[in-house]
Amino acid sequence: SVQPPEKPLQAEEWNRLKKSFESPAVFEEVMFNSMVRYNSPVDVAKSLLTHVAKSNGDIAYNLLVKYLALCVQQGQTSEIRDVYNIMKMRFKILESGAYNLLIRGLSNSDQWRMALTLLEEVKKIMIPSRTNYESCIKAATRHQEMKLAFELYHEMLAKDLVPTLDVLQTFFDSCRGMKDAELQKELFGMLLYLRENQIYPHKTFMRSIKLWFESIPGGNWRGHLTNIKDSGQCPVCNHQLEDSDLTEEEYDNLRERIIRDVIHGTDMFRKTTPEEFEAFQTFVENRLPFDIVIDGLNVSHIKPRKMQCENLFDAVSCLAKENGRLLVLGRKHMLSNSSNWKREIMKQMQSKADFFFAENISEDDAFLLYATLQSGKHCRFVTRDFLRDHKACLSDSPTRHLFRKWQRGHQIVFLPSVEGKQINFLPALRYDCVVQTTGDTWHIPYKDIFEEKYSYQVPRKWLCIQKK
Amino acid sequence: MQSANTFLRKIASSVLPFAAQHGMRKDLFPLSRALSLSLCLKQDNSCSPSEKLDLDAWKKVMKAGLQEEVSETVSDSEEFSSLAQAREILAMWRLAGRSVPENITDEQLKAFTECPSKSAKRKYLKFLYLKELRKKKDKIKLDEKRQRRLESQKEAPTADETRRDSFMYVQASAMDRAYNWRVAQAMVFGQPLVFDMSYEEEMSPRELTNAVTQLVYGEGCNRRAADPFHIHLCNLREGSLYHRELLKHYREAWGKLLVTATERCYTEVFPKHQLIYLTADSPRVMKTFDHNKIYIVGSMVDKSIKTGVSLARAKRLGLETAALPLEKYLLWNSGAKNLTLDQMMQILLTLKDTGDWKKALEFVPKRKYSSFISKPVHELQKTLNLINTLKLGKRQEEVRKQHAKNYSKKLIQK
Numbered sequence: 091s092v093q094p095p096e097k098p099l100q101a102e103e104w105n106r107l108k109k110s111f112e113s114p115a116v117f118e119e120v121m122f123n124s125m126v127r128y129n130s131p132v133d134v135a136k137s138l139l140t141h142v143a144k145s146n147g148d149i150a151y152n153l154l155v156k157y158l159a160l161c162v163q164q165g166q167t168s169e170i171r172d173v174y175n176i177m178k179m180r181f182k183i184l185e186s187g188a189y190n191l192l193i194r195g196l197s198n199s200d201q202w203r204m205a206l207t208l209l210e211e212v213k214k215i216m217i218p219s220r221t222n223y224e225s226c227i228k229a230a231t232r233h234q235e236m237k238l239a240f241e242l243y244h245e246m247l248a249k250d251l252v253p254t255l256d257v258l259q260t261f262f263d264s265c266r267g268m269k270d271a272e273l274q275k276e277l278f279g280m281l282l283y284l285r286e287n288q289i290y291p292h293k294t295f296m297r298s299i300k301l302w303f304e305s306i307p308g309g310n311w312r313g314h315l316t317n318i319k320d321s322g323q324c325p326v327c328n329h330q331l332e333d334s335d336l337t338e339e340e341y342d343n344l345r346e347r348i349i350r351d352v353i354h355g356t357d358m359f360r361k362t363t364p365e366e367f368e369a370f371q372t373f374v375e376n377r378l379p380f381d382i383v384i385d386g387l388n389v390s391h392i393k394p395r396k397m398q399c400e401n402l403f404d405a406v407s408c409l410a411k412e413n414g415r416l417l418v419l420g421r422k423h424m425l426s427n428s429s430n431w432k433r434e435i436m437k438q439m440q441s442k443a444d445f446f447f448a449e450n451i452s453e454d455d456a457f458l459l460y461a462t463l464q465s466g467k468h469c470r471f472v473t474r475d476f477l478r479d480h481k482a483c484l485s486d487s488p489t490r491h492l493f494r495k496w497q498r499g500h501q502i503v504f505l506p507s508v509e510g511k512q513i514n515f516l517p518a519l520r521y522d523c524v525v526q527t528t529g530d531t532w533h534i535p536y537k538d539i540f541e542e543k544y545s546y547q548v549p550r551k552w553l554c555i556q557k558k
Numbered sequence: 559m560q561s562a563n564t565f566l567r568k569i570a571s572s573v574l575p576f577a578a579q580h581g582m583r584k585d586l587f588p589l590s591r592a593l594s595l596s597l598c599l600k601q602d603n604s605c606s607p608s609e610k611l612d613l614d615a616w617k618k619v620m621k622a623g624l625q626e627e628v629s630e631t632v633s634d635s636e637e638f639s640s641l642a643q644a645r646e647i648l649a650m651w652r653l654a655g656r657s658v659p660e661n662i663t664d665e666q667l668k669a670f671t672e673c674p675s676k677s678a679k680r681k682y683l684k685f686l687y688l689k690e691l692r693k694k695k696d697k698i699k700l701d702e703k704r705q706r707r708l709e710s711q712k713e714a715p716t717a718d719e720t721r722r723d724s725f726m727y728v729q730a731s732a733m734d735r736a737y738n739w740r741v742a743q744a745m746v747f748g749q750p751l752v753f754d755m756s757y758e759e760e761m762s763p764r765e766l767t768n769a770v771t772q773l774v775y776g777e778g779c780n781r782r783a784a785d786p787f788h789i790h791l792c793n794l795r796e797g798s799l800y801h802r803e804l805l806k807h808y809r810e811a812w813g814k815l816l817v818t819a820t821e822r823c824y825t826e827v828f829p830k831h832q833l834i835y836l837t838a839d840s841p842r843v844m845k846t847f848d849h850n851k852i853y854i855v856g857s858m859v860d861k862s863i864k865t866g867v868s869l870a871r872a873k874r875l876g877l878e879t880a881a882l883p884l885e886k887y888l889l890w891n892s893g894a895k896n897l898t899l900d901q902m903m904q905i906l907l908t909l910k911d912t913g914d915w916k917k918a919l920e921f922v923p924k925r926k927y928s929s930f931i932s933k934p935v936h937e938l939q940k941t942l943n944l945i946n947t948l949k950l951g952k953r954q955e956e957v958r959k960q961h962a963k964n965y966s967k968k969l970i971q972k
Contacts, residue, residue, distance in 0.1 A: 140614075148620075149616060180620065217676075360867065360870040361866070
């Protein structure tokens, strides 16, 4: 790339530069790109534009956009307006790149209302992006036009755009200290939006929420940061968090959808066969209900240096001590008395738990889900698998959220302990890790860092807010 | 990107005839006017190069050009259909330097507006753009070739005459006849090879066209083989998308093609015990090529990785399945184990001829594997295991030592 000049150049000087450049055809474009990168003064860019305009009689659209980017970067409002006017006269419509820049640039200036008219213009030709809305909403809140900001927010939700956490945080920041029942309702609505979509705020957003609560005049809200006990009790206010049980209706719904989408799917033969599934169904019906369903093969890999059947044996005997009925799912090859699967040990295990062996090419995870869901709400399952592929089979996001909630409450994860024979089980969470309220209290789980990568990781830290 | 000048010229030459052809009004393309304007401006400015720099001069230039045109553009306030609007957006994207094709048919435009998401739209446009680019390059190459041929003919018209006498010629049509004869023989005596055409619902339109292209390639390879298969296209419904695409490719030749196309399933055509369904998901690995079996290849292009679709077909019908022994002979590098239809055809043809796996698996794309395996796999596995245990064993020892050290430190601190 090239270093842009520091001062505006005359036409001849530009010409000389262009000639010395290795591919003169793209000279202007490369030059503008590096001007944006080095944040060159606009005057330099203007001198190049003037040169281009004089020698060609016209300036290509992409150069105008790049110049616009430079102006936006430096907050040159009047230039932005000029470029817009020129573009508007020159072209019938603009494309999204220019609109994004214009909206971003103008929303940060005192001419922010023009960004709103631009947003209207965008709507005529396409669906605006969520950052378009974000810019406009931020501009509106900055100028205390809360009603307008909320209107825009609802508009973007209606268009199925997912608001950034940044936008939500802006609302909490700018509503601090306001005593307006309508506004409060809106913000509570946002917290419920977090709840419904199982979104966890990050630390700085959580602080904004806390400060807003504490700033409500006459609200007497107090917030504390805390960790929730395994029992699900909040150490600050002693409130018992919601349990992770699904309602009757949700449970039935989830079970039906699992059978329909995961087990049957597009073609039942992909995961099992109808005969096998039917055999499994009758097997399960005859022995219901189970307390724990174990994914045998998954458990058998817990310690790689041990024989697989020993691992399974350890796990089964450990779980058998405290719990009633166990079901172990496996595949037929486990019965073949190989080096990893000793027949005597398998026999021994079969006295402690029920076993079902699927065909070697069938997927046992689908059976695991079915058996657990059929056994009822109390039944839990053991696997280290995150079941993400099965979640992905479910067709709509509410059901996926339901699945995640159920999974959090019913999956037992085991960890191999560093030394000794013991296998440690990470019990299923008894409480539901989601934003929740009782009216007088709010409990909000939050992430420590901004981006936590994995969707199966639930935060352990909570914000407890209560009314004094 | 070109400088604005060449850019303008290009736009003017490419868009204008198109606009005329589609009966669009000229003033939809404001750039065309700038061309005439640029000429007079150039003349104006050439005489005063050494005046003081006016930084906003470009604005004047841009606006000056416009004032003349205002009268034209104002009158232009008709409602546009959504397609025309989409066409305008595309024109703007192209100006902005995005990967957008220069010319787009109404059919493609409709497909574009029907894309479900922004990213789908972008991908579709890029696809069209690259296709257009490729076509243009091909055309340039073709023209060059023609040019060269004409020149060489001009230079040495007499040399050709003498050569014609001293060599015996085999004409292309003679080759075709020979090939057809062999395939015709294969249709009577040859070993059948089945393509299962029942995957239409599993594929997107683009996957389907790709599948047909692969199938056509495969058929071509088979035709030129020394000992061709008797190709059966089973489950091919009359009037299905698959059928229509095939017709598009072969046109009149479809009727004369020496393959058996049938709506029936392979299980109705052949005895079940002879059939083997080839699928990468099969737990069974093919050891040798059996000349008495009938192999089935699912003619499906699967870009979205739907595992187990063809295995499910075989399971449903209770057929034997097999996968190519890719793991056994190739040190797999990356990429999916499913191969294209023409690659499958080449591999099967080679196997049929020679029975040599190494030779057959040469047709697996080179990028997918790093090398052929010379030693038997289980030996390699053994050494690999040995290395792993050595490594692991060592590491575990290290961890234990580190742990003990920390522990003793703690004790001391207490």
